[in-house]
């Protein structure tokens with residue numbers, strides 16, 4: 001019988017860009033219910049690593065393996081940029097996500113959850129950087145996915161937003177999701193950490 005338990009396995013993962021080794025020997029197993037924080041200096045390769053995990057960067061050596069072939073349907077990926085269409089309103093942005101089939105759920109409720117009640121119909125181009133990030137983060141309040149890969153989700157978020165995001169990530173993990181994120185901010189106790197530095201990778205879990 002095949003093992004259907006959610007997990008990500010990296011074995012001897014190595015990536016070079018422009019003849020520079022970003023990281024080598026990244027080996028770990030991340031499982032359902034865990035939160036992994038990926039840290040490192042600017043340019044250490046954090047975004048590149050996340051892009052490898054979600055299949056957007058294919059130039060690497062070693063193994064990057066999800067638990068089954070349908071992992072993409074369970075993935076919620078938020079990239080380094082908010083990925084918000086500026087000509088659309090927050091509500092239209094979330095409806096667009098839902099219409100693409102990426103997620104289902106209640107866009108109005110999700111926007112209210114991230115403090116954007118009253119801004120649903122304002123063109124995203126007229127929002128602040130933090131508000132745009134909140135539009136992107138609202139996807140975390142739509143249908144729950146079991147794998148979250150979040151690139152710098154705390155960028156531009158105020159103190160209350162940070163606390164709220166901590167809680168949402170913790171709740172997702174408690175409910176059995178696997179969360180991997182880049183940030184210098186630690187969500188809470190028990191978070192596992194992968195640190196990238198000068199071509200080396202260290203698991204500090």
Ligand SMILES: Nc1ncnc2c1ncn2[C@@H]1O[C@H](COP(=O)(O)OP(=O)(O)OP(=O)(O)O)[C@@H](O)[C@H]1O
Pocket residue numbers: 017018022040041042043044045046047048049
């Ligand atoms: N499009 C690209 N083409 C070529 N090299 C790139 C490209 N994007 C990034 N790199 C290289 O990869 C390195 C790692 O970039 P990456 O964005 O993964 O780092 P990071 O750790 O996420 O940095 P930051 O903390 O500044 O966001 C960069 O220093 C750069 O040399």
